[in-house]
Amino acid sequence: MGVRLRALQLLVASVLPLLGLSVRAKVGDVSWSYETGAEIFGSAAVASDGSVFFGSRSGNVYALNSDGSEKWIVSTGDWVDSSPALSKDESVVYAGSWDNKLYALATDSGAVLWTFTAGSLITASPALDDEGNLYFGSSDGFFYSVDSTGELRWFYFVGAELDSSPAVSEDGHVYVGAYDGNLYSFTGDGELRWTFAAREPVEDNDSRIAGPIAIGENGEIYFGSADGYCYAVTPEGELDWEFDTLEKVDTGVVIGNNGELILASRSGTVYALDRFGVPIWESFVGDVFFSTPAVDSKGRVYLGSYVGNGVSSLNVLEDGGDLVWDHLVVDYIDSPPVIDHLGRVIYGCYDGALYVIEADAEPALSSWHRYGGGRENRSLKEPYEVSVLSARFGEWIGELGLEGVFADPCFDAEEDGYPLALEYLVGGDPAEFDRVGLTSGVERIEGVDRLWLEHDRVLGDSEVSFVLEYSVEWGEWEDLMGLEGIGQELVNADLLGDGWYERVRLVLPTGLPAATLFRLRMACD
Template sequence: MFSLLFAIAISLLPPDSLIYPLKVDTSTELELTIFPPAQVNLPIQYRIDWGDGDTLDWTEPLNSRTEMVRYHRYHQPGNYNIRVKVRDKIGMESDWGPARLVEVVPALVKWFAPTLEPVVAAPALDKNGNVYIGDESGTVYSFNSAGELRWTFHTRQPVYAGLSIEQELIYVPSLDSSLYCLDTSGNLRWSVNLNDELWAPPAIGTDRNLYLTSDKGKLISVDPKGKVRWQVQLGDEASSAPTIGPDGNIYVSADSIYSFTPKGKRKWAFGTPDNSYFFAAPVLDQDGLVYAGSFDGFVYCLNREGRMVWRAPVPDEDEIRTEVVFSPDNRLYVGTDGYYLCVKEPNGSFRVVYETNDAICATPAVSVTGTVYFFSDDGVFYAFNKEGRMLFRNEIATGDKDLYYTSSPAIGSDGTVYVGSWDGGLYAFYGDAPPANTPWTQFRGNYQHTGRIYRSK
C-alpha cells in the first residue's frame, strides 16, 4: 500500500498551463486561469502563491477537468512570481509549479477623456500628437497628447467613422450625409452634402483628392476644395473605406472587391465563389497585392489584375469584419465574428492567437516590436506580444452596443495607443513602441487614416 501511495505522489504533477496577463496595474485585478494536470484524481484543489506574501491556501474542490479562474490585486509596483500546486481527492499534493513572472506597473491607462455619447469611431492623430475622434452625438473632439480638450465641432448626426488627416486638414464623414473639412484648430473650411449616410473615412490621394463610400454603395471622389469629381455605383451597399494602391488606383469592398482608376473607370471586380460580402476595406502591400477578408470566412489575396493568388480560411470560417494588418515579421492578423484573433505565418495557415468573449469587429494595430493591440466586443482591450502571450487586458466598455462597428486602436509615433469606448470616452494606453514599419500596420494603414499605400523604393 505504501509503495502505491508513493507512486501516486510521485506522479502528481503541478498544473503546467496557466493563462494570465504578463502585465497588470495596481488598480486592476489580475485574472489567473488554471488548467488541471492531465493525470489527477478528482476532485482537486489548488494552492496559489501570488508572490507578494499573499497565498490562497486551498480553493474549493473542483469536480471536473475544466479550468478554474481566480483573481488577485497587487498593491505595489514590481515583479512578482506566481506559483501553483494541486491536491487530489486523497490528499496528495504536487510540488510547486514553476514560477511565472508578472510585472505590476502603476498604471496601464495614460489618461481618459470623456465624450458626450458612445464612441465607435477610430481615433486619428496629426503629426503633432493631437487626437481627433467623433461620437454618437455628432460631436468631433480634439485632444492634445496629455488628454486635454482643445476644441469641439458639431455635425447634425452621429460620427461613426474614423476621421482622416492630411496636411493640417481633417476630413469628417457624418451620418448627416455631409463630408466636413476642418483645419487643426477646428475651423470649418468647407462641407459637401453627398446625399447619403457616410460610415467610413475617406482615403486621401497624393494629389489630395478624396475617395469615400456611401451607405447605398456609391464610390465618390471629392476634390481638395469640396467639389464632387465623380461617383460610381458599386454592386451593393459599402461598409468600409476605399484604399489607394501604390499604382494610384482605388480599391474598394462591397459585394465584390473593385478596382478603379483615379478618374473613376472600373478596371476589374472580384467576387467569392458564393458571392459573399466583403465588409472590411481591402488593403495592399508595396508590391500591389490586395488582401481582404470576407463573410465566407476566407482571406483572399489578389494580384493587381484582380486574379486570386491564394485564399486561406480562418478557424471555423467565421465572418471577417476587420482589415488585414501586417506585422514586422510578415505575419497577417485579422479578427473574426467567432471571437478569434487570428494570425497567418508566411506560407502558413491562419491559427487562433486568442479567443475573446465576443466578436472582434475592430481592426488590430501592430507595433514595431510585434505587439498586437485589439478591442473586442466583449468590452476588453487586449495586448499580445509576438510570441502570442497576453501582455495585458483592460475592460473599457460594459454597456450595450448594437452596431457592427467598434473603435479600432491607433498607435501614435511615441507608442501611445488610443482607443474609443462605446461607454463614452477616449482612452490612451501606455504602449511599448511606435507603429510597425509595414505597409498596413493599423486601421486605414496609419494613424492619420490616409488609406494610402506608398510605392516601393
C-alpha cells in the same frame, strides 16, 4: 519616417540605445481619457504634434491636444462613425457623418472649410491620394471622389451599401469593398478596372465586405468578408489565396514587422498568417466585431473584443498569441486601436470614452500596421521610407540588396539585439545571430597588467563619429581619450577583408577604480 537612430552606445557586454529618461505611467495604465457622452465606433487619427482627432455618436468631431485637453469640437447633424483622415500637410481633417455629409475641418481651429453631401449616410473613412483627392463610399450605393476643395471629380454607382474604407495604391489605383460581396478596383479617374467576387454566403444571405481594405508590400490587396474568408488578391484582380476563418470577418487585415498578416473573425479568434496565407498562430480573445488590430515593433497585437457579462477588453497579445496585458471596460469596443508616437495606444468605446493607455510601444515596421495604414488614416499605400543613417550606410544596404522595411536602420531581422544600424557600424552580419563590437582583455606591459578595450568600426563614413567614454559607478560619462597615459593602436586595418572595417585597441592607464564602466558611443550627424 525620418532618422530615429541618432546615437548608439555599446557597453562591454551589451547594447544600450541612448534614450531620454522620463517618468511615465506603468504599461497598461490609463494616461488619460475623454468623455463624449455617446458611443465611439471609429479609429482616432493622430497628428505629428500629438493632436488626436475622432468622432462620436454624440454627432461631434473632436480634436484634443496630446495631453487630453480640448482643442475644439465641431457638431455635425448626426452620428460620426467614420474614422477621420488627415491631409498630407495635416492642415485639414476629413470625416463622414450619418447626416450624409463629408466634412473638411481645419485642424487648428475646427473651422468648416467645406462639406460634400451624398445621397445617404457616410460611415467609411475617406482615403486620400498623393494629390489630396478623396475617395469614399456611401450607403446610397455610390462611390465618390472629390478634390481637396470638395468639388466632385467623379462617381460610380455600385448599387450596394459601401461602408468599407477604401485603399489607394502607390500607382493610384483605388480598391473598395461593398455589401454585394464584391471588391471593386478603379483608376484614380474613376474608370472601373475590375471586380472580384467573394464566395457565396453560407448563411444569413450576408456577403458584405465591411472592413477596411489593406495593400501589401508587393501590391497585394487584403480583405475579409462576411462569407468567413480572408482574401489576398493580385493588383490585376486575380485570387492569390484565401483563408477560412470559420466566421464572418469585419476587421481589416494589417501587416506586421516581417510581412505577417493579422486579422480577427466573429469566431473570436485572432489569426496570424504568412504572406502565402499559411497560419503562423491563432489566439481566442472573445467576440471580435470591427476592431481592426494594430501591431507594434515587437510583434505585439492590439485589438478589442467582447468577453461577456457586459465587459469588453483591449487585448495585447505577444507575437505568438499569448496575452500580455489587457484593459477592461464595461461596454463594447469596435474602435480600431492606434499606437501613437508617444508610446501610447488609443481607442474608443461604446461607454462614450476615448482611452489613452500607456503601452511603451512603437508601430510595427510596415506600411500597413493598423487601420488606414498609418496614424493619419489616409489609407494610402506609400513606399516605405527608409531612415537615412548616412550615405555610406545606403551603399552598405545596397550591397546587401535590402529594401523597404528590411533596410530600416531599426530593423533587427535575426533578433540578436543588433539593429541594422549597429551591424553596419561595428561590422556585424545582419543575417547571423552574432555578437560584435566592444571587447576587453588584459595585457602585461613592462611588468604591469593593463586593461585594454577593442572595438570595430566602419571606415570612410564622415557622418559617423565614435567616442569611447568611461564612468565611475554610473556617474557622469567622460571622454576616455582625455585620460593621461592612455595608448591607442590599430589592430587590423582591414578586419573583414573587404575594406569596410578596422579594429582599434585602446590600452588603459593604471589606477582606474574597479567600478569603472566603459562604453562606445556612436553619433550619426
